[in-house]
Amino acid sequence: MxxxxxxxxxxxxxxxxxxxxxxxxxxxxxxxxxxxxxxxxxxxxxSHSSCSEGPVEVPCPTPPLGPGGVAVEDRFYFVSQELDGDGAITARVTSMSGQIRLPDVTPGVRNVVPGVVPWAKAGVMVKAGAEQGASYAAVMVTGDHGVRMQHDFTEDVAGSPGGVSPAEPRWLRLTRAGDTLTGEESRDGKRWTGVGTAHLAGLPARVRIGLFAASPGDVTLVRNTLGGSASASRFTEMTAVMDEVAVRGATAGGDWRRDDVGVSLKLDGTPHHPGGLVRNGGTFTVTGTGDIAPDSHQxxxxxxxxxxxxxxxxxxxxxxxxxxxxxxxxxxxxxxxxxxxxxxxxxxxxxxxxxxxxxxxxxxxxxxxxxxxxxxxxxxxxxxxxxxxxxxxxxxxxxxxxxxxxxxxxxxxxxxxxxxxxxxxxxxxxxxxxxxxxxxxxxxxxxxxxxxxxxxxxxxxxxxxxxxxxxxxxxxxxxxxxxxxxxxxxxxxxxxxxxxxxxxxxxxxxxxx
Known part of the structure; x- marks a missing residue:
């Protein structure tokens, strides 16, 4: 009814x-x-927030925005050349080592231990520019998550598992064809396996192509007496050794440019925790800190x-x-x-x-x-x-x-x-x-x-x-x-x-x- x-x-x-x-x-x-x-x-x-610049309180810096307006972390060391149009880069990663800053046990004595955090990363990258938040694609070896292909901060595809050592290196290759970036890996430099493909709409014709290294903070949990926990992040740094570097399509005879992307400066204008490059012929030893990822801390x-x-x-x-x-x-x-x-x-x-x-x-x-x-x-x-x-x-x-x-x-x-x-x-x-x-x-x-x-x-x-x-x-x-x-x-x-x-x-x- x-x-x-x-x-x-x-x-x-x-x-x-x-x-x-x-x-x-x-x-x-x-x-x-x-x-x-x-x-x-x-x-x-x-609720209020401010940051200190010496004795002066200043507004905290806002994070950069990546493609699509996502807030991102974009802090790494980048060694690159200019690429105008299509091209590719190949490199062999032979080792990854690092250090982690732990809480000091003895006052005034820095407590630094060797180690590589799970998402430390090093490899090859194509990036629209060295500016923070610029569109990119990269193929990398990580500390504990094997080979990955990542692009535009939020996208991540897994390749083969395992790390690297001089006895078991990894070859990485990234190829650009228009807006399409293709990542590959190899254990011997001869037989290649695809890792992933990225389509970067609006990628400019002129980009940067090269090697990079980054190492995010070491996140640990501090538990209270009831079993609850809070997190703390500690500074880390990673050094990767790469050789057999070959770049196709880059400006002929172009110099390798060094960019400490996202580095913060001390009051005297010097970099705080800078990355770096040591080059010995065709061997590149790249040291970096920070991360290339979505910002999850705001x-x-x-x-x-x-x-x-x-x-x-x-x-x-x-x-x-x-x-x-x-x-x-x-x-x-x-x-x-x-x-x-x-x-x-x-x-x-x-x-x-x-x-x-x-x-x-x-x-x-x-x-x-x-x-x-x-x-x-x-x-x-x-x-x-x-x-x-x-x-x-x-x-x-x-x-x-x-x-x-x-x-x-x-x-x-x-x-x-x-x-x-x-x-x-x-x-x-x-x-x-x-x-x-x-x-x-x-x-x-x-x-x-x-x-x-x-x-x-x-x-x-x-x-x-x-x-x-x-x-x-x-x-x-x-x-x-x-x-x-x-x-x-x-x-x-x-x-x-x-x-x-x-x-x-x-x-x-x-x-x-």
Whole structure:
């Protein structure tokens, strides 16, 4: 029946009337939206960042942007020639060695140990220019991840595993044909295997082609007494020896140019941790530090929506009371007498509380994120840029998470029929796992499992920056990285809401009220 008094549109209208006529519930939904705005903007306003230049505080430098507007790290040593048009470079990597700076054991004595970090890299590269963020493609040998082909900072393709030594060198070759770059590797310089292909749209005709070396920071985890962890990054440096270098297509007789790309300068103008080149005939010994990769160390846009957790608690309270109030006052009997198809009553309530939560939360998030980002920028805090679709997903996703949480809490209220019980279960299921997982209290893997298996998995919808395999970082919930993809985590929360609603309908159909 769709046109009578128990037709679903009429049920939705009746439930909406109930919701809007109780001032406390309306005030609660408004308060939830305001919490997103106020807590988000207060947090942004209270956050400040600056860097020191000797005794003077100055704004921190912003990271360079790569192709597509992605914030990147672009720090390495580059030995190159000019290439105008098509060409290729071949080189043999015979060794990689390095050093890692550890915390000093004896005051005043530098604690430096030998070692090569897993993502240290050396090889051949074609780059649009020596400027930071310029488009590039490279084939390389890494410290512990074998041969790779990477381009434009975010793209990474694996070649064969294993490292290098004088007894087991690796030949690398990178060929340019228009906008297409092809990477190959060989163990003997005769039989070649393809590693990958990159298409760099808009690559200029005149580029730099040559050898490079880089070594990212050594990331270690410091654990607290409860098992939680925080990350620390320490300076590293890597030296690669390359020979049998052959360049085809470069300017005839061109000199090898040396660029310490992205090097920072001390107050006296000298480079801080410079790279370098030692050339002995056809042997190039290149030393570099830094990384060529996406930047994963800056703030993210979702930090402007910190008020969503407070809003979630308010929404849970309103949603539970929206159904338990009828049980407490005995009004549910009147509702069910007017509508014999009991399941439709809960469905109508779910639609009303979901929409009534989603719309104001969407408006609040849409206002808070851009304003909060501007406030952070004004306070010297850079937030990693994301695409428009990602930003819209974060905004709509936070509102959607609150809406689904409201349906989940409503279902628990209908299932238990007691406000206190439903509130406790909803908060334990949604809020507590998120707080435990993101507060550096639990071991990382335990935190990840909490956000895989509980309704709090839906918080993944707000993650704006992915974890990159080729970048070592603390990819844990405490750092804003979730174990499930955004829509996968959101689907888990939706599944819990659907299950709770189904159980509530089953009880309502089987028992008297």
């Amino acid at each position: 769709t046109g009578g008094r128990d037709g679903f549109p009429q049920l939705v209208r009746a439930e909406w009337t109930k919701l809007r006529t109780v001032r406390g519930w309306v005030a609660g939904l408004v308060a939830a939206a305001l919490a997103i705005v106020l807590f988000g903007l207060l947090s942004a306003t209270a 703030g993210t846009v979702e930090r402007t929506l910190a008020g969503a957790l407070v809003a979630l608690i308010v929404v849970i309270v309103v949603a539970v009371l929206f159904v338990t109030a009828e049980y407490r006052r005995g009004l549910i009997r009147t509702t069910l007498l007017a509508t014999p198809r009991r399941g439709r009553v809960l469905a109508a309530k779910a639609v009303v509380v979901g929409v009534a939560t989603f719309v104001p939360a969407l408006v609040a998030a849409a206002v808070t994120l851009p304003i909060g980002r501007d406030v952070l920028s004004g306070n010297g805090i850079f937030t990693l840029p994301v695409g428009t679709l990602t930003e819209l997903r974060v905004i709509a996703g936070v509102a959607g998470l609150l809406a689904v949480a409201a349906v989940f809490a409503l279902a628990l209220g209908a299932l238990f029929r007691r406000s206190a019980t439903a509130l406790i279960v909803a908060i334990v299921a949604l809020v507590v796992p998120y707080v435990l997982a993101t507060a550096s209290i639990l071991p990382d893997e335990a935190a990840r499992w909490l956000l895989r298996l509980t309704p709090a998995a839906g918080f993944a919808i707000q993650q704006s920056v992915p974890a990159y395999e080729q970048v070592i970082s603390h990819y844990a919930p405490a750092s804003g990285y979730f174990p499930l993809p955004p829509w996968g985590g959101f689907a888990v929360t939706c599944a819990y809401a659907a299950l709770a609603l189904g159980l509530a309908v089953r009880r309502l159909n089987r028992e008297d009220v």
